[in-house]
Amino acid sequence: MAANIIDGKAFAATVREKVAGHVTRLKEEHDITPGLAVVLVGEDPASQVYVRSKGKQTVEVGMNSFEHKLDAETSEADLLALIDKLNNDPTVHGILVQLPLPKHLDEDLVINSIAPEKDVDGFHISNVGLLGTGQKSMVPCTPLGCLMMLRDYHGSLSGMDAVVIGRSNIVGKPMAQLLLGDSCTVTIAHSRTKDLPEVVRRADIVVAAVGRPEMVPGDWIKEGATVIDVGINRIERDGKNKLVGDVDFASCAERAGAITPVPGGVGPMTIACLLANTVTACCRANNLAEPEGLTA
Numbered sequence: 001m002a003a004n005i006i007d008g009k010a011f012a013a014t015v016r017e018k019v020a021g022h023v024t025r026l027k028e029e030h031d032i033t034p035g036l037a038v039v040l041v042g043e044d045p046a047s048q049v050y051v052r053s054k055g056k057q058t059v060e061v062g063m064n065s066f067e068h069k070l071d072a073e074t075s076e077a078d079l080l081a082l083i084d085k086l087n088n089d090p091t092v093h094g095i096l097v098q099l100p101l102p103k104h105l106d107e108d109l110v111i112n113s114i115a116p117e118k119d120v121d122g123f124h125i126s127n128v129g130l131l132g133t134g135q136k137s138m139v140p141c142t143p144l145g146c147l148m149m150l151r152d153y154h155g156s157l158s159g160m161d162a163v164v165i166g167r168s169n170i171v172g173k174p175m176a177q178l179l180l181g182d183s184c185t186v187t188i189a190h191s192r193t194k195d196l197p198e199v200v201r202r203a204d205i206v207v208a209a210v211g212r213p214e215m216v217p218g219d220w221i222k223e224g225a226t227v228i229d230v231g232i233n234r235i236e237r238d239g240k241n242k243l244v245g246d247v248d249f250a251s252c253a254e255r256a257g258a259i260t261p262v263p264g265g266v267g268p269m270t271i272a273c274l275l276a277n278t279v280t281a282c283c284r285a286n287n288l289a290e291p292e293g294l295t296a
């Protein structure tokens with residue numbers, strides 16, 4: 001079987017179009033422009049690329065983009081003071097602090113100092129707890145993007161066997177919560193899982209989020225399963241820089257029913273969902289109806 005390719009890049013463009021429609025409506029009917037603040041500490045080149053692309057797309061959908069670049073030695077107190085300012089700025093509806101932070105900064109403390117209703121990454125403990133109990137929350141962008149693609153492809157996910165490989169707070173755990181919320185039977189596998197190949201072979205849905213280049217080979221994939229590849233790994237092959245996922249695309253595509261590519265799969269959806277979350281946060285902040293189809 002040759003798998004259907006789930007085109008995340010094209011899907012992300014449709015999400016951005018919806019976001020742009022809501023932004024226009026908010027401006028015309030309520031004189032409100034949603035605003036997203038992105039905070040980058042230090043000069044990690046990969047992070048700079050993402051921040052630039054987030055800022056560009058934010059402006060393209062008609063929202064305000066506020067970029068705060070702090071140098072790598074910024075003190076925790078200065079960073080917390082900036083977050084406090086953004087928390088209290090009514091023109092800022094979403095705040096994203098780019099991770100990872102330099103080692104001298106306490107990531108948990110910093111994230112938990114963001115006002116939960118502005119936490120468009122969905123990493124604040126309040127949002128984690130709300131998601132885990134099925135209450136309205138801000139949902140982490142990467143898992144939300146994966147869920148949107150899965151729902152679009154399958155319609156209902158009810159009763160499907162889903163295996164999430166990876167137990168990170170930013171992808172694996174919230175992804176499992178969302179799949180459980182859609183009535184999948186969910187397994188979270190990780191580096192200590194016994195007989196990972198057999199566990200993965202049971203899955204109708206495989207979400208790979210481990211950060212190890214091409215670690216899932218095609219013979220782990222059940223015939224016809226849907227494979228969502230969250231990995232974005234830069235490797236060198238044949239003297240060239242290449243972007244590959246956590247699954248071996250060629251062999252997995254031979255067995256899967258559908259698969260997301262890297263690049264052009266989950267990555268663009270992550271940024272589109274960040275914009276979607278910002279519009280959602282803006283509507284909630286102003287007691288307006290939530291945008292449909294942009295939330296979990």
Ligand SMILES: Nc1nc(=O)c2c([nH]1)NC[C@@H]1CN(c3ccc(C(=O)N[C@@H](CCC(=O)O)C(=O)O)cc3)C=[N+]21
Pocket residue numbers: 047050096097098099100121141232243262263264265266267268269270271
């Ligand atoms: N607080 C926080 N929230 C994040 O969401 C966050 C973060 N920190 N730190 C860094 C990671 C990384 N990340 C990406 C988003 C999109 C692409 C993306 O669109 N990738 C393109 C390829 C881009 C390329 O060529 O490098 C694709 O997959 O097609 C990649 C990576 C969000 N992150």
